[in-house]
Amino acid sequence: MAINNEALQQQLINDLLIESFEGLDRFDHEMLALENGTAQPDTLNIVFRAIHTIKGTAGCIGLGKIESVAHIGENLLSLLRDNKLQINPAMIAAFLEYSDALKEMLRCLEKTGQQGDKDYSTLLDKLKQLQTGEPLPETKPAAEEGWGLFEDEPSAATAVPSAPAKPATIAPAAATATPEKTAVIENTTRTGPSVSDSAIRVDVGQLDKLMNLVGELVLARNQIIQFTGKATEPALLNAAQRLNIITTELQESVMKTRMQPIGNVWSKFPRIVRDIAHELGKQVKLIMEGQETELDRTIIEAIKDPLTHIIRNAIDHGIEAPATRMSQGKPDEGMLILRAFHEGGQVNIEIMDDGQGINVARVKQKAIEKNLLAPDQAASVSDREVFNMIFLPGFSTAEQVTNVSGRGVGMDVVKTNIEKIGGSVDLSSESGQGTTLKIKIPLTLAIIPALIVTSGGERFAIPQVSLLELVRLEGEQARKGIEQLYGAPVYRLRGRLLPLAYLNHELKLPATAAAQKSEDAKIIVLQADGRQFGLVVDEINDTEEIVVKPLSKQLRNISCFAGATIMGDGKVALILDVLGLAQEAHVLSESRDRSKTEKPEEQTNASDRQTLLLFNAGDNSRLAIPLSTVARLEEFPLSIIERAGGQEVVQYRGQILPLIEVSQYLPRTATEIARPDPVQVVVYSDCGRNVGLMVGKINDIVEEALTIKRDAPRRGIAGSVVIQDKVTDLLDVPGIIREAEPNFYPATQEHA
Amino acid sequence: MSQTSKQFCTFFVNGLFFGVEVLNVQEVLRYQDMTPVPLASATVRGLINLRGQIVTAIDLRHRLNLPARNSGELPMNVVVRSEDGATSLLVDEIGDVVEIEDDVFENPPETLRGPARDLITGVYKLKDRLLLVLDTERTINLSGLPCHKEQTN
Numbered sequence: 049m050a051i052n053n054e055a056l057q058q059q060l061i062n063d064l065l066i067e068s069f070e071g072l073d074r075f076d077h078e079m080l081a082l083e084n085g086t087a088q089p090d091t092l093n094i095v096f097r098a099i100h101t102i103k104g105t106a107g108c109i110g111l112g113k114i115e116s117v118a119h120i121g122e123n124l125l126s127l128l129r130d131n132k133l134q135i136n137p138a139m140i141a142a143f144l145e146y147s148d149a150l151k152e153m154l155r156c157l158e159k160t161g162q163q164g165d166k167d168y169s170t171l172l173d174k175l176k177q178l179q180t181g182e183p184l185p186e187t188k189p190a191a192e193e194g195w196g197l198f199e200d201e202p203s204a205a206t207a208v209p210s211a212p213a214k215p216a217t218i219a220p221a222a223a224t225a226t227p228e229k230t231a232v233i234e235n236t237t238r239t240g241p242s243v244s245d246s247a248i249r250v251d252v253g254q255l256d257k258l259m260n261l262v263g264e265l266v267l268a269r270n271q272i273i274q275f276t277g278k279a280t281e282p283a284l285l286n287a288a289q290r291l292n293i294i295t296t297e298l299q300e301s302v303m304k305t306r307m308q309p310i311g312n313v314w315s316k317f318p319r320i321v322r323d324i325a326h327e328l329g330k331q332v333k334l335i336m337e338g339q340e341t342e343l344d345r346t347i348i349e350a351i352k353d354p355l356t357h358i359i360r361n362a363i364d365h366g367i368e369a370p371a372t373r374m375s376q377g378k379p380d381e382g383m384l385i386l387r388a389f390h391e392g393g394q395v396n397i398e399i400m401d402d403g404q405g406i407n408v409a410r411v412k413q414k415a416i417e418k419n420l421l422a423p424d425q426a427a428s429v430s431d432r433e434v435f436n437m438i439f440l441p442g443f444s445t446a447e448q449v450t451n452v453s454g455r456g457v458g459m460d461v462v463k464t465n466i467e468k469i470g471g472s473v474d475l476s477s478e479s480g481q482g483t484t485l486k487i488k489i490p491l492t493l494a495i496i497p498a499l500i501v502t503s504g505g506e507r508f509a510i511p512q513v514s515l516l517e518l519v520r521l522e523g524e525q526a527r528k529g530i531e532q533l534y535g536a537p538v539y540r541l542r543g544r545l546l547p548l549a550y551l552n553h554e555l556k557l558p559a560t561a562a563a564q565k566s567e568d569a570k571i572i573v574l575q576a577d578g579r580q581f582g583l584v585v586d587e588i589n590d591t592e593e594i595v596v597k598p599l600s601k602q603l604r605n606i607s608c609f610a611g612a613t614i615m616g617d618g619k620v621a622l623i624l625d626v627l628g629l630a631q632e633a634h635v636l637s638e639s640r641d642r643s644k645t646e647k648p649e650e651q652t653n654a655s656d657r658q659t660l661l662l663f664n665a666g667d668n669s670r671l672a673i674p675l676s677t678v679a680r681l682e683e684f685p686l687s688i689i690e691r692a693g694g695q696e697v698v699q700y701r702g703q704i705l706p707l708i709e710v711s712q713y714l715p716r717t718a719t720e721i722a723r724p725d726p727v728q729v730v731v732y733s734d735c736g737r738n739v740g741l742m743v744g745k746i747n748d749i750v751e752e753a754l755t756i757k758r759d760a761p762r763r764g765i766a767g768s769v770v771i772q773d774k775v776t777d778l779l780d781v782p783g784i785i786r787e788a789e790p791n792f793y794p795a796t797q798e799h800a
Numbered sequence: 801m802s803q804t805s806k807q808f809c810t811f812f813v814n815g816l817f818f819g820v821e822v823l824n825v826q827e828v829l830r831y832q833d834m835t836p837v838p839l840a841s842a843t844v845r846g847l848i849n850l851r852g853q854i855v856t857a858i859d860l861r862h863r864l865n866l867p868a869r870n871s872g873e874l875p876m877n878v879v880v881r882s883e884d885g886a887t888s889l890l891v892d893e894i895g896d897v898v899e900i901e902d903d904v905f906e907n908p909p910e911t912l913r914g915p916a917r918d919l920i921t922g923v924y925k926l927k928d929r930l931l932l933v934l935d936t937e938r939t940i941n942l943s944g945l946p947c948h949k950e951q952t953n
Contacts (some may be wrong), residue, residue, distance in 0.1 A: 264852030506836065555838035600856040601884040602942045606839050612847055612854045620835040620847040620854055 071098035073353025310340030331381040338388035354462040366403030397487040406477040418623040441465040502587035507621040514626040519571040526569040549633035578628040581635040665711040666744030670776040679733035713764040810895030814866040831874035857888040887940040
């Protein structure tokens with residue numbers, strides 16, 4: 049019996065802890081609402097109920113100290129609720145302190161099973177004093193500070209507004225908070241917070257298990273669908289179709305149970321922002337948008353700390369002191385905006401402040417001091433690169449280490465943590481205007497889009513977040529395109545050297561006969577740790593949504609794999625860890641330095657460099673057009689080409705796309721060139737209209753300094769340049785279009 | 801009836817008769833398709849899809865330093881439970897589940913050498929043969945073994 053009682057007591061304490069921490073979070077939230085005047089009429093009821101529940105439960109299970117501390121606050125709250133007192137900033141400050149005291153005791157209870165022996169009598173005296181309705185002489189300065197932070201009248205000209213103004217602004221909010229009958233509230237308090245009526249707590253392990261079972265069901269469904277593909281029995285086909293629909297819906301629903309609104313993490317931020325701003329003597333207004341944006345719970349956990357760090361940084365380094373802000377003509381209250389939204393299967397989180405922005409000169413100076421940047425390079429480094437230096441390990445621009453930030457846990461940890469869950473961080477800043485951090489993270493870690501490749505006869509999945517582009521080199525190109533630098537293979541990707549790694553070699557896979565026979569080289573351009581490398585594989589299969597499963601203990605030390613997944617046919621495929629693989633293959637360590645020396649040069653020349661699409665007209669000609677004018681590259685089978693108005697057209701994306709055979713508008717086409725099937729079409733876009741240029745073969749995309757060597761326009765040619773050591777003609781597309789289709793350009797707008 | 805007894809799931813590896821306690825066994829399966837894991841220890845033969853769960857298969861012949869199986873012979877799976885989830889032991893043939901009384905147990909003989917020494921907890925002296933008892937936790941713990949295939953060769 050004794051054991052049972054103990055277990056029961058522990059269970060009761062656990063329940064109390066969960067309930068009370070939630071209640072106190074809510075309490076803090078509502079207190080801040082009262083402070084900045086956004087309180088709802090029943091705000092006081094909510095906070096009263098939260099405290100009352102803690103007091104009641106703690107009393108029931110014999111936690112006398114927590115009960116008595118909770119009781120004092122409850123008394124003051126009940127006076128407020130019954131309109132016998134008006135809430136004022138001093139009370140709010142005391143209540144927040146009171147909430148901290150309760151949390152401290154609860155945490156102590158959680159860790160040690162005891163309520164702790166800290167003395168809270170000063171706080172309790174303060175609360176008792178406040179019950180008398182008289183001001184607190186000794187706590188006035190604190191109250192003034194607390195007040196100044198959330199001044200909602202921008203007209204208050206001084207950094208620390210005078211005390212008498214405050215009850216005036218907050219009292220109306222409190223006055224509207226007149227509660228309904230006390231008796232009604234008393235009835236509801238025993239049953240706990242009202243959310244519990246429509247929600248239940250489910251163990252996370254249970255949800256994970258459910259997710260696994262659904263994964264299995266999906267596989268079984270896929271197999272059944274394959275079998276029924278050959279069946280003709282209508283009843284069976286119907287059943288299979290129903291199974292298909294229900295499974296899909298079930299999968300979505302189960303995925304949803306793991307989703308949580310990002311607001312769950314954000315709910316702590318108003319308090320954090322208030323406290324940090326308070327500590328630093330700054331005024332910050334926090335605006336949160338898109339709290340309802342949903343994310344997988346594992347991701348919510350993973351972004352909590354990075355977000356907190358970013359917010360601390362923004363207030364500490366970004367937002368200036370009120371006096372500085374006023375002198376620059378900005379409102380004395382700084383603005384911190386948190387925004388979350390879904391976009392393209394990803395969740396975007398933006399953290400914007402209207403502070404001083406990043407001081408490029410200071411970052412450069414710091415980078416030089418820390419040997420992260422050579423002094424002679426400093427002048428040529430772009431602002432964007434300077435911003436990215438903030439993410440390098442061991443970098444902190446804080447002039448002095450404050451309590452808030454600059455303690456060595458830098459932005460590099462933030463970046464690493466976000467990249468670990470497949471996200472990315474992008475920073476932009478305008479001096480004096482503020483800084484914006486954009487974070488992109490996947491919706492879920494459990495199911496991710498991946499590219500499936502084959503090497504050495506085995507399939508591997510590559511997470512799509514690391515994927516930049518795919519390059520296929522055929523025949524001659526495959527032999528010549530990949531060059532060796534002292535045995536290190538590289539490929540010139542648009543003029544820049546891309547280090548290559550062979551998956552077969554890195555994983556010590558046997559070379560299959562088919563792969564050896566193949567003349568093509570398939571390069572997957574991947575990004576890891578902000579740098580690029582190419583992975584050569586035997587075969588590129590397809591993209592697929594995969595369910596990520598962890599590897600067992602025996603295999604976790606292999607850094608090349610991030611996990612495993614089950615493919616549609618029921619077989620297991622390994623998921624490549626792109627960063628681990630890059631490190632194994634040593635393709636990253638060398639390029640870090642190179643990227644530094646290369647980028648500034650690229651930056652300076654960027655103005656006269658242009659990206660060009662190289663192709664031919666079906667013969668041995670070399671033609672180029674600026675890639676910026678190309679909307680898409682398409683392949684059309686000859687069978688879908690129709691004729692309208694004496695012209696070849698094709699139905700394309702709900703429009704009729706006129707087609708122009710480029711070779712007919714070039715000077716030297718004496719012989720008729722046989723048209724390939726399918727025909728390669730460059731969709732050219734200008735003046736909001738599209739035209740399809742039928743070309744022979746699309747060769748490459750290069751970045752070149754565009755200096756026209758021979759400026760002698762001929763029919764269809766604007767000039768000639770040397771690209772990759774070969775003379776290449778720049779196609780005069782406007783000229784060709786004017787000739788082929790005089791109505792393409794609006795009559796009023798004569799094209800140059 | 802002061803006698804206590806245990807149930808063992810038995811199997812054969814290279815003619816030797818092994819047993820693991822039934823309580824540790826999740827299930828027994830015939831040969832399953834496996835996906836090899838590059839760079840892993842040669843003891844790891846691959847990954848098996850066990851109804852949506854990915855299970856690592858450990859080749860007992862390799863683990864116990866016994867000669868490799870002939871290429872035509874397909875191993876069977878004895879899936880054992882562990883703290884880290886399920887792991888499959890690849891064996892030659894599955895035997896019966898037998899109930900054995902504790903008094904025929906003896907510690908492994910001193911002459912038992914090699915990796916088997918650490919993995920075999922003892923021997924049950926049955927009428928017609930000896931049953932070697934495997935410690936499953938130690939058997940599936942490969943942390944002391946070299947990781948890359950090339951190093952084991």
